[in-house]
Amino acid sequence: MGFAWTIVALVLVLALCWRFLGAYMVVVYEGRARWLAKVERPIYRAIGADPKAEQTWQRYASSVIVFSAIALLISxxxxxxxxHLPFNPDHMSGVEWHTAWNTAVSFxxxxxxxxYSGETTMSYLSQMGALAVQNFLSAAVGMAVAVALIRGFARKGSKTIGNFWVDLVRGTIYVLLPIAFVAAIVFISQGALQTLAGHAEVSNALNGASQTLPRGPIASQEVIKQLGTNGGGFFNANGAGPFENPTGLTNFLSIVLILCIPVALTYTFGKMVFSIRQGxxxxxVMTVLFGGWLTMTAVAEQQGNPALAATGVSQPLGNMEGKETRFGALSSSLYNVTSTQTSTGSVDSAADSYTPIGGMAMLTGMMLGEVSxxxxxxxxYGILMFAVITVFIGGLMVGRTPEYLGKKIQAREVKLAALGVLVMPITVLVLTAIATAVNAGKAGPLNAGPHGFSEILYAYTSQTNNNGSGFGGLSANTPFYNITGTxxxxxxxxxxIIPALALAGGLAEKTVVPTSLGTFRTDKPMFVGLLTGVVLVIGGLTFLPAVALGPIVEQLSHGMFW
Incomplete structure (x- = not known):
C-alpha cells in the first residue's frame, strides 16, 4: 500500500472509530452497557466498591492515588x-532495585x-502479571480521569464527578479488553508470537552455528501496549522486529490502535456535553497539530541523511538508517510520529537515526504536552486545560468574563489549568539542567555535542510526558537516570491528574450561564485557531531555547537548516 493510500485508509478507519467507538464509550461510562454485568458485579464486591455511590473530586483523586500506589508496590x-516466582522458563534473575523501581513507576x-532489554531482563510472569496488566489498568485510569473532567463540564450544581472504581472497571472490561482480544487474534494470525515455551535454539545445518531466539506471550502484550497508548515492548527492538510487528497489516493496525481511543474520546466529549460541534x-486542533508534525518528519526523512547527502551519496528511498526496509522512511515516520504525538512511545524504527529535523519533530511533538x-x-483532559486557558485569553480580548461550555472560567479554573499545563515543561527543563551539570548525568550520552544533549533532553521529555519512547544513545539504566526519571x-x-480532577469538581458545582451575543463561541474556526496558537506558543516559549541547543544546532552544523 502506497503512503498516500495508507493515509486515506487511516483517515477512514479513524472516522469510523470517532463516530462509533466514541458513541459506545458514552454508553459505557453512563452505565448503559450491561452485557458484561455478570462480570462487573463480582469485581465491585471484591474491591468493596458501591457502583451506585458517587465521589467528590477529592475522593476520586484519592482513589486514583491509592489504586496507583498499590499497583506500584505489587509490580x-x-x-x-x-x-523465585513461576513462569520463568529462561531463569531470569531479580531486577536491580533502581531498574525495578523505575519500571514499576513507569508502567x-x-x-x-x-x-533495559525486555527479552533479557523480565520473566514471563513479570511481562504478563505486571507489565501487561498495568497496560490495561493505567490506560483505564487515564480514560476515567478524562471522563470525570468531561462530567465536570456537563453537570451543573453537582458535588460529585462519578465513581473512580466504576469508571476503572467499565473502561477495562467494556472497552480495552474486547478490542485487545480481537486485535491479538489478528496479530497472531499474522505471525506475532504467543507462547509460554521459553526460548528456542536454532541451528544452521550448513555451518553448525546456533542461535538462541527469545520467545514469549508477545501478541497479547503488543496490542494493549498500542491500544492503551502505553508503549514499551517485549523486545528491545520493539515494533521494528518481526516477532512483535510481523507484517504491513500489523504495522497499520498498530497505528490505528494507538489513535482510535484518543480520537474517539473527542466524540465522547461532544456527546456528553450535548454538543458534537465542541468535540x-x-x-x-488535534488534527492540525498532528498533520503539521507528520509533514515535518516525513519531508525531513524523505530528503535523506544530510551527512550522507554532503558526501554525494544518493538516497532515493530517503533516510533509511535505523529503519525497517519492510516499512520505509514514510511509513516509519507515520508510526513514530503517531507514537510521540500520543503517549505511546512504541517505535518501528530507531529515533536516534532520524535526521536532526526528523528527531526534532518527535521531540517537540511531545513538548506540546501530547495533546495531538x-x-x-x-x-x-490535557487539551481541555489548554482550552480553559484559551477562553480566558479570549475573554481578555473582548473584555468580559470568559466562559467555556456555559461555565464561567474564573481565577481558580485558570490557576488549575495553568498548573496542569506548566508542570511538565518545568520538570523537563529542571531535570535536563541537572543531568547536564553533574558527572552522573554527563556520563549517560554516547554522543558528544548537540546530539548528546538531545539524547538527555529527549529522555526526560519522554518520561515526564508519560510517553516512554527512547531516542537511543543514552545509557539510561543507571541509578542516576532511573531515580531522576521517576x-x-x-x-x-x-x-x-490532580489539577484536572480539581478542575472537574469546581466546574461540576457551577451553574450554566445563558449564551449571549458577547459569548465567545468555542465551536467555531476562530476558537480552533486560537487554541492551536495557545498550544504552540506555550510549547515554543518554554522549549525553544532547549531545542535550539540540540537538534537545531545539529542541523545547522551540516550547513543547512532543511
Missing amino acids: YGIFRLQE VTNTNWQS VAILA PGGVGTGV IGLLLGRFAI
Whole structure:
C-alpha cells in the first residue's frame, strides 16, 4: 500500500472509530452497557466498591492515588522476586532495585519507559502479571480521569464527578479488553508470537552455528501496549522486529490502535456535553497539530541523511538508517510520529537515526504536552486545560468574563489549568539542567555535542510526558537516570491528574450561564485557531531555547537548516 493510500485508509478507519467507538464509550461510562454485568458485579464486591455511590473530586483523586500506589508496590515486588516466582522458563534473575523501581513507576503511570532489554531482563510472569496488566489498568485510569473532567463540564450544581472504581472497571472490561482480544487474534494470525515455551535454539545445518531466539506471550502484550497508548515492548527492538510487528497489516493496525481511543474520546466529549460541534473543534486542533508534525518528519526523512547527502551519496528511498526496509522512511515516520504525538512511545524504527529535523519533530511533538491527540484520556483532559486557558485569553480580548461550555472560567479554573499545563515543561527543563551539570548525568550520552544533549533532553521529555519512547544513545539504566526519571514520571502523571480532577469538581458545582451575543463561541474556526496558537506558543516559549541547543544546532552544523 502506497503512503498516500495508507493515509486515506487511516483517515477512514479513524472516522469510523470517532463516530462509533466514541458513541459506545458514552454508553459505557453512563452505565448503559450491561452485557458484561455478570462480570462487573463480582469485581465491585471484591474491591468493596458501591457502583451506585458517587465521589467528590477529592475522593476520586484519592482513589486514583491509592489504586496507583498499590499497583506500584505489587509490580515492584514481582520484578524484584521474579527469580523465585513461576513462569520463568529462561531463569531470569531479580531486577536491580533502581531498574525495578523505575519500571514499576513507569508502567503504573502509563509511560512504559524501559531502560533495559525486555527479552533479557523480565520473566514471563513479570511481562504478563505486571507489565501487561498495568497496560490495561493505567490506560483505564487515564480514560476515567478524562471522563470525570468531561462530567465536570456537563453537570451543573453537582458535588460529585462519578465513581473512580466504576469508571476503572467499565473502561477495562467494556472497552480495552474486547478490542485487545480481537486485535491479538489478528496479530497472531499474522505471525506475532504467543507462547509460554521459553526460548528456542536454532541451528544452521550448513555451518553448525546456533542461535538462541527469545520467545514469549508477545501478541497479547503488543496490542494493549498500542491500544492503551502505553508503549514499551517485549523486545528491545520493539515494533521494528518481526516477532512483535510481523507484517504491513500489523504495522497499520498498530497505528490505528494507538489513535482510535484518543480520537474517539473527542466524540465522547461532544456527546456528553450535548454538543458534537465542541468535540469536532477539539478534534480539529488535534488534527492540525498532528498533520503539521507528520509533514515535518516525513519531508525531513524523505530528503535523506544530510551527512550522507554532503558526501554525494544518493538516497532515493530517503533516510533509511535505523529503519525497517519492510516499512520505509514514510511509513516509519507515520508510526513514530503517531507514537510521540500520543503517549505511546512504541517505535518501528530507531529515533536516534532520524535526521536532526526528523528527531526534532518527535521531540517537540511531545513538548506540546501530547495533546495531538495525546494518550487515552490524557490527551482529552490535557487539551481541555489548554482550552480553559484559551477562553480566558479570549475573554481578555473582548473584555468580559470568559466562559467555556456555559461555565464561567474564573481565577481558580485558570490557576488549575495553568498548573496542569506548566508542570511538565518545568520538570523537563529542571531535570535536563541537572543531568547536564553533574558527572552522573554527563556520563549517560554516547554522543558528544548537540546530539548528546538531545539524547538527555529527549529522555526526560519522554518520561515526564508519560510517553516512554527512547531516542537511543543514552545509557539510561543507571541509578542516576532511573531515580531522576521517576521524578518526571510521577509529576508528569499525578501533578496533572490532580489539577484536572480539581478542575472537574469546581466546574461540576457551577451553574450554566445563558449564551449571549458577547459569548465567545468555542465551536467555531476562530476558537480552533486560537487554541492551536495557545498550544504552540506555550510549547515554543518554554522549549525553544532547549531545542535550539540540540537538534537545531545539529542541523545547522551540516550547513543547512532543511
